[in-house]
Amino acid sequence: MEGPGILVRHPAARWGLLTLLSLLVFSAVPLSGVTSLGTLKEGYTDHVRHPYVVWVGLHHGLQALYTAPLGELREGISYRQATDHWLDVPYVYPPGALVLFLPLALVGEWVPMTPQTFGHVCLLYLLVFAHVALYAALRLLDGQPAGGRWAVGLLCWLVLMRLALNGQYDGAWLVCGVLALAALAKDRPVVALRWLALAALLHYRALVLIAVGVVALWRVVHARPVRQWPWGTLLGVAAAGVLCVRTFLWMAPLAAQTDAATPSILGEPGTVALVMGLSAGVLALSWRGSDGLVTASVGLGVLLAVIDTRHWWHASALLLVPLCVGVLRAPRWPSAVRMGLVVWAGVLEVAVWHGSPLWLFRDLNRFLRMV
Numbered sequence: 001m002e003g004p005g006i007l008v009r010h011p012a013a014r015w016g017l018l019t020l021l022s023l024l025v026f027s028a029v030p031l032s033g034v035t036s037l038g039t040l041k042e043g044y045t046d047h048v049r050h051p052y053v054v055w056v057g058l059h060h061g062l063q064a065l066y067t068a069p070l071g072e073l074r075e076g077i078s079y080r081q082a083t084d085h086w087l088d089v090p091y092v093y094p095p096g097a098l099v100l101f102l103p104l105a106l107v108g109e110w111v112p113m114t115p116q117t118f119g120h121v122c123l124l125y126l127l128v129f130a131h132v133a134l135y136a137a138l139r140l141l142d143g144q145p146a147g148g149r150w151a152v153g154l155l156c157w158l159v160l161m162r163l164a165l166n167g168q169y170d171g172a173w174l175v176c177g178v179l180a181l182a183a184l185a186k187d188r189p190v191v192a193l194r195w196l197a198l199a200a201l202l203h204y205r206a207l208v209l210i211a212v213g214v215v216a217l218w219r220v221v222h223a224r225p226v227r228q229w230p231w232g233t234l235l236g237v238a239a240a241g242v243l244c245v246r247t248f249l250w251m252a253p254l255a256a257q258t259d260a261a262t263p264s265i266l267g268e269p270g271t272v273a274l275v276m277g278l279s280a281g282v283l284a285l286s287w288r289g290s291d292g293l294v295t296a297s298v299g300l301g302v303l304l305a306v307i308d309t310r311h312w313w314h315a316s317a318l319l320l321v322p323l324c325v326g327v328l329r330a331p332r333w334p335s336a337v338r339m340g341l342v343v344w345a346g347v348l349e350v351a352v353w354h355g356s357p358l359w360l361f362r363d364l365n366r367f368l369r370m371v
Helices: 005-009 011-026 028-032 046-060 062-067 096-100 102-110 115-140 146-165 170-185 189-202 204-221 231-255 269-289 292-307 312-323 334-352 359-370
Strands: none
Touching: 011 028, 011 115, 011 146, 028 115, 046 062, 046 096, 046 102, 046 115, 062 231, 096 102, 096 189, 102 115, 115 146, 115 170, 115 312, 146 170, 146 312, 146 334, 146 359, 170 189, 170 204, 170 312, 189 204, 189 231, 204 231, 204 292, 204 312, 269 292, 269 334, 292 312, 292 334, 312 334
């Protein structure tokens, strides 16, 4: 018998066990029934609102969801799990998210259950995606120096768990981003492009992956005759991009007029200076210790920080930046680069998005006291 040593010799088994244990432990949050919709903190409703939007969209069509507020569209439409939250906004996510929540929308209408039970089911669904993303990230970090690997792994765990436990579906698009990086690391750029297209269809914050897409595209077409290009994949990626841009342009004017839109940091010179100063140092470190992919990804992260709205869960895109280290080639100082990127991501979340990865522990403490 191989015994416990199998976990040491087989990283996939080790990370799989840790991920499964995390899923089992955190499944106790919605199943405990402490909050009204199963979330770690009271008041979060996205996990039950998305299925409702899907159901309304099945009656009105795609364009209506992006050009009219939910409160207007839902008139005359009955749904077992209807909710009264965020009625003044259009749908502010790409159409892939509608497909992601379609199964829950159908369950919500066809299976009789209380709103609390439905909230539990939705949250467990999101916890699964968060843990798949966590496992993919840990596997991508295999073989990297221990210091940077554990720092990034811990950051991923903190952020992904808090997102899912408060009803955010970011784990679904982040796992696509991680799998795109993994495919690029294995020199499978066509597969990477497919995952990137899916990530974009799931969330507009996949903008941070543009640099990965450029590298993958270059590898696909470089030194190949045009007739050998993977035209099916390229056309699919182009179609996904057009659909994301089109829906964003439908949604943006109306969303900007609602309470969902909060000011960016452009009006705060002190915060802008902090972001730019810290990011300049990280850019220099990443350029020297890694390669242009990380540098470009940091730049895109800064762009998001400058133009994005001020909600803590928007910082999730920064998880993908430290994971870029070592994807193209062995970096010179991988641990130093990764440590610097983890600190950068944490500081930006605090300064820009008014959150902190460590707040998972704060929220868990409050939850346990409620229990």
